[in-house]
Amino acid sequence: LNKSEKAHLDLLNGPLGTNWDIVLMQEPHVTTFRTIRTPMKFRQVYPADRQKSKTAVRSSIWVNEQIDTKSWKIINIPNTNDITAIQMNGPYGRLTIFNVYNSCTHART
Numbered sequence: 468l469n470k471s472e473k474a475h476l477d478l479l480n481g482p483l484g485t486n487w488d489i490v491l492m493q494e495p496h497v498t499t500f501r502t503i504r505t506p507m508k509f510r511q512v513y514p515a516d517r518q519k520s521k522t523a524v525r526s527s528i529w530v531n532e533q534i535d536t537k538s539w540k541i542i543n544i545p546n547t548n549d550i551t552a553i554q555m556n557g558p559y560g561r562l563t564i565f566n567v568y569n570s571c572t573h574a575r576t
Contacts (some may be wrong), residue, residue, distance in 0.1 A: 472496040476507070489553075490529040491566040497524055497567050508532050513545040524548045525568040 495503045504526065505511040512528040517568075528551045530539065542552035542563065549568040554561060 476504075488531045488534060489564065491564070492527040492529065493568050494525050495527050495564070503527055505529060510536075512541055512553055514548045514551050515541070516545055517546065522548050525570075526551045526566045528553055528564070528566050 476496075478490075490509070492503070497503055501524075503511060503513070506529065508531060509529040511534055512530060514524060514526060527547050530553065534555075538557055539553050539555040542554050544550040544552055549570075550565065552563060552565045554563045556562075
């Protein structure tokens with residue numbers, strides 16, 4: 468989203484809840500209160516250390532609220548605002564989803 472508030476609001480106001488179960492966000496727009504707006508029908512997954520770090524949050528995950536919270540959990544990735552992860556469990560087995568922000572200006576991620 469390149470931190471664009473307009474692009475972020477376009478996503479929020481679209482039919483995400485009916486079309487998608489999981490949305491991986493890169494460079495979401497962060498409000499002046501250091502929050503990320505989340506569409507209705509979704510749960511927000513932030514980097515675990517977002518309140519501890521002064522760096523921008525550049526990775527987040529939206530999980531559709533129709534997915535039972537007992538079937539997935541947040542994976543803690545410490546010391547970064549560039550990686551979020553969840554792990555899902557079901558009849559298909561275990562699935563781990565990573566959202567990794569890679570900057571094009573350096574190789575530290």
